[in-house]
Amino acid sequence: MPPITRRALLRGTAALGGATALAGLASCSRSGGTAVGPTAPAVTAAEDARRRAGGQLVTARLTPRPVTLDLGGRAVDTWAYGDAVPGPLLRARAGDLLRVEVDNQLPVDTSVHWHGIALRNDMDGVPGVTQDPIGAAATFRYEFTVPDPGTYFYHPHSGVQLDRGLYGVLLVDGPDEEDADQEWVVVLDDWVDGTGRTPDQVLESLRAGGGGGHGSMAGMDHGSMMGGGGGMQSRLLGGSGDVRYPLYLVNGRTADDPATLRGRPGQKVRIRVVNAGSDTAFRVAVGGHRLTVTHSDGFPVTPVSTDALLIGMGERFDVTVTLGDGVFALVAVAEGKNGGGLAVVRTGAGTTPGPDAWARHRGQPALLGADLTPTESVRLPDRAVDRRHDLVLAGTMASYRWSINGRMFPDDEPLPVAEGERVRLRFVNRSMMFHPMHVHGHTFALATGGARKDTVIVRPMEALEVDLDADNPGQWAAHCHNIYHAESGMMTTLSYRA
Structure with missing residues (x-):
């Protein structure tokens, strides 16, 4: 029997069972009003409005299953959506209807979340909140309109499955695409699965005070940590993370046998980084x-x-570069x-960079997503909160x-909103760890600067405010995109009420 996760226990869902449980969201409320469930008429109406x-x-098909992958001279046993990581590249145009059949060949339940897409609530892929989990040997069809151009990705929202090979990129093209000679999709990952530990074992070690499986950090608070990744701290972010990873990947390859991106001198290349x-x-x-930098989380910004x-984890940026002549390290x-x-x-011609080429760039000045400003075309209209x-x-x-707010998911207190409202969320970080905060089903605007995003880094002991328009009814997860934090309680629900 697969382990029961916190999400599977959400507010008595397991006791209610199946579609009845999800529909039951419409009759339960701890915050006043009636919750708008994932299959409510308002959800269908919002989806109809997105159709063009x-x-x-x-159409596409995803088959999550156990596989053995070559990560660049190193074979690992893991789970993936195919024979390589990232999984299949999915591509559509804004306004298209995307239909994806998921055939679960894993030995456990799974799901697929469409990260950053303002889609219909019952297709968001969060078990216990928007759907039942996809059981082992079961299938599920996701079908929704993709409304906004941009760079997005898909991954499970089940336990810590994201920390295996279960992820892929979804590109949505618009009528006015960036003028470039080439396009490269670049996916970054930290990797542990198949190296002697699984992500579930890492989580177990963290909960036991083992610091992600390497060394001992039992009894230590994040206020005194120097970072789980090797004894250093980030100059920009404070903490560095909780898990010490043996491998870091770019497009599924280690630095010992890296992927090669080919171009010609003088070409302008659009790089979509996930x-x-x-x-x-x-x-x-x-x-x-x-x-x-031209786009952040799919939306255009004033180029910088x-x-x-x-x-941060879950963020996506589009950048352009004009290529020089030779061989270079990304x-x-x-x-x-x-x-x-x-x-x-x-x-x-030129010498291939060595596997430690990354070290020469450690600590150099860097831009954060919160530093960007939106183009006028995507700026939220001025209105009262x-x-x-x-x-x-x-x-x-x-x-x-x-x-x-002092509660761990699923024992959180949902955040009530009503359709049509302008909502301000104020993230207040009282830990010494950075948290990339992600809101499902919406993009928000940074209250200072206004850049449109769905995932934003909140640095230690700082506060950050974002505004969103409540225009997509349903029950929407809001959580830290450090998957170990989310699975250990740092998640709540933006709950539409009628």
Whole structure:
């Protein structure tokens, strides 16, 4: 029997059972009003409004299953959506209907969450909140309209399965795409599965005070940690993460046998960067080049040039570079940890960078997503805030418990909202760990600067405010995208009420 996760126990769902439980969300309330369930008429109405004339049907199939993967000279046993990581690249145009059949060949329940997509609530892929889990040997069809152009990705929302090979990229094209000669998709990951530990064993070790399976950190609070990744701290983020990873990947390859990205001198390349890691922020740079940041979490920003970009778990950035002549390192430095990923950019003759090329970029100045400003086309219209919610983020390494507003999911207090409201969320970080906070089903605007995002880093002992328009009814997860924090309680629900 698969282990019962906190999500499977959400508010008595297991006792109610199946579709009855999800429909039952519409009759239970601890915060006043009636909850709008995932299958409510308002959810269907919002989906109908996203449909566009001329939209096409795009179909795909995902088969999560146990596999043996070659990560670049090292074979590991893991779970994946195919014979490689990342999984299959999915692509559609804004307004298309995406239909994905999921055939679960894993020995446990799973799900698929479509990270960053403002989709219909019953397709969001959060067991116990929006759907029943997909059982072993069972199938499930996800079908929804993709409304906004951008770079997105998909992954399970079941336990710590994201920290295996279960992730892939979803690209949604718009009518006015970036003018570039080439496009590269670059996916970053921290890797432990098949190296002597599974992610579930890592989580068990953290809960036992074992510091992610390497060394002993029992009884230590995050306020006194120097970071689980190798004794360093991030200059920009404070803490570095809880798990010490033996491998870091770029497009499924280690730095010992990196992927190669080929181009020609003078070409303008659009690079879509996704951080699919579970516990690691990455500092990304291309040796000898400047990066021009054009999009954050799918939405355009006022272009800004930088030597390096710091990307939290779950964040995505589009950048452009004009390629020089030679061989260069595209590096992903594991922030505050002792390691990094590497890909090789080759436009001509030259020596291939060594596997430690990432180390030369450690600590260099970097841009954060919160530093960006939106283009006028995606700026939220000015209006008064109708409702405010504080989300106080706290946690301890001693018992490895992470909470929002003093409660651990699923014993959280949902955050009530009503359709049509402008809602301000104030993330207040009272821990010494950074938290990339992700809100499902919506994009928000940073209250200072206004950049549109769905995932944003909240640094230790700081507060950050975001605004969103409550225009997508349902029950929506809001959580830290450190998967070990989310699975240990740092999650709540943005709960539409009628």
